[in-house]
Amino acid sequence: MIAHAGMLVVSMTLKLAARTRALRPSPTLAMGAKARKMREAGRSVVSFAAGEPDFGTPPEVCDEAIRALRAGETKYTPSSGTAQLRKAIAEKFIRENGLDATPEDVMATCGAKQALYNAFNVLLDPGEEAIVLAPCWPTYLDQLVVSGAVPVPVRGCDAETLxxxxxxxxxxxxxxxxxxxxxxxxxxxxxxxxxxxxxxxGLWVVSDEIYERLQYEGEHLSTAKFCEPQRCITISGCSKTYAMTGWRIGFAHGPTEVVRAMGCLQDQVTSNPTTFAQAGAIAALQLPNQKVEEMRETFRRRRDLIVSELQVRLGIAVPSPKGAFYVMLGLAQFLRPEETDVEFADALLEAVGVATVPGSFFLAEDSLRLSYATSEEDIIDGVGRLAEFVQGRRQ
Ligand SMILES: Cc1ncc(COP(=O)(O)O)c(C=O)c1O
Incomplete structure (x- = not known):
């Protein structure tokens, strides 16, 4: 098992199952909670910790969910989603990802997280291994461990490394x-x-494409176009594309039999994603492209801003990321001897009120993850505070 920084601490007398003891609380949520507590105590905090768009959900989507709620769409639906939503998801995978898709090859889930959990549990027996390209989102590691499988992180995707x-x-x-x-x-x-x-x-490919519509250079390419499609599960959802993180609507696409098995698992775990949220998701999938483009353009401007602010204020080269809304800041020249990125992030938050997530949580030691899903004012203010913190420690 991978050594986890910050494992769930539970009194030994409770004797919880070993797979639960191996779980870690989400570092992003933990950092966000710490920042919130400081704000409540009256401190000024700039948060680069969030893993979600700061925009509101488009009003058309909210209106449709309200309509559904008022129309009494409050009962169970089929576990894998309503026929209308599955049709809309299949059309999305055809239109945006260039995949062959029918409503039987797709399902709706309670967020992309549940789609991943379903896939790991359906594809892997206990003790079997999944290679994970690192640095990575830590949820893959935790979900694999909980599923009884073994994550094998690798750095690089050249043939020799793989x-x-x-x-x-x-x-x-x-x-x-x-x-x-x-x-x-x-x-x-x-x-x-x-x-x-x-x-x-003969491996299964699990391709998490949740940030597919937030790519700033080149077009998004779906992994299923590059492997045996009958062995690929493609995962996406509404959370990041449509600013719908709280709605909990994810999608999966894959071979019909695998999707059916994932649906059976979901039957026994949560049943369907919230009924009126499914109605909202159909409206989201029908939004004009322009809406998504506007949000993407805002993120692209913020990316350019944070990269240039970091370069100018810290005097270091920061490679410009091509997608999502994160930038990694290497700490090699800023850490004190023996200091970890976790200690640096804690000190940064305490001293100048800047919340970040330590890179080691993503298997990227000696770095920080900065989310720029925040306003331009916050980006300028936060990077200014970060520079002040670094300079203060040099004196
Ligand atoms: C890489 C990645 N995949 C999946 C998710 C989860 O998406 P959802 O909110 O749809 O569960 C996240 C959320 O942060 C993510 O960063």
Whole structure:
């Protein structure tokens, strides 16, 4: 099992199941909670910790959910989503991802998180391994551990690195582009390498494309176009594209039998995603492209701003991420001897009220993840405070 910073601490006398003891509280939520507490105590805090758009959900989507609620759409639906939503999801995968899709190959879930959880549990037996491209979103590691599977993080997706991670127990590879935490995207060549590797070893590919509409350079490429599509599960959802994190609507696309098995699991775990949220999701999927483009353009401007502010104020080179709404800041030249990124992030929050998430939570030690899903004023203010903090420690 991977050593976890900040494992769930539970009194030993409670004797919870080992897989639960291995769970870590979400570091992003923990940082957000700490920042909120400081604000409540009257401190001024700029948060670069959030993993969600700061925009409101488009009014058309809210109106449709309200209409559904008022019309009495408050009962159970089929666990994998209403027929109308599954049709809209299939059309989305055809239109935006270039995949073959029918309503039977797709399902709605309670957020992309549940789609991932379903996929891991349906595809992997206990003790089987999933290669995870690192740095990575920590939920993959926790969900795999809870499923009884073993995450095998690898750095790089060249053939040699991938081959070095394979064992007789390897069953899947987890891909995430655009990536949380780096904002990096995989180009056609890298995806083709991953696809060939997966096909060579008969692996399942789980492709988390939740940030697919937040790509600023080049077009988003779906992994399923580069591997045997019958062995690929593509995951996305409404959360990031339509500023709908709280609605909990995710999507999965894959071979009909796998999707059916994921639906059976969901039957026994949560049943359907909230009925009137499904109605809102249909409206979201029908929004004019322009709406999404406007949000993406705002994020692109903020990305350019935060990268240039970091470069100017800290005097270091910061590579410009191509997608999502995160930028990684390397701390090598800022850490004191023996200091970790977790200690640095804590000190930064305490001293100048800037909340970030330590890179080590994403298997990217000695760095910080900064989310720019916040206003331009906050970006300028927060990076200014960060520079002040770094300079103060040099004196
Ligand atoms: C890479 C990645 N995948 C999935 C999710 C979860 O999405 P949802 O809110 O739809 O569960 C997140 C949320 O932060 C994420 O960063």
């Amino acid at each position: 081959e070095g991670a394979v064992s007789p127990r390897t069953r899947a590879i987890v891909v995430n582009s655009p990536c949380n935490p780096t904002g990096g995207t995989l180009d056609a060549e890298s995806l083709a390498e991953i696809g060939r590797f997966a096909d060579r070893h």
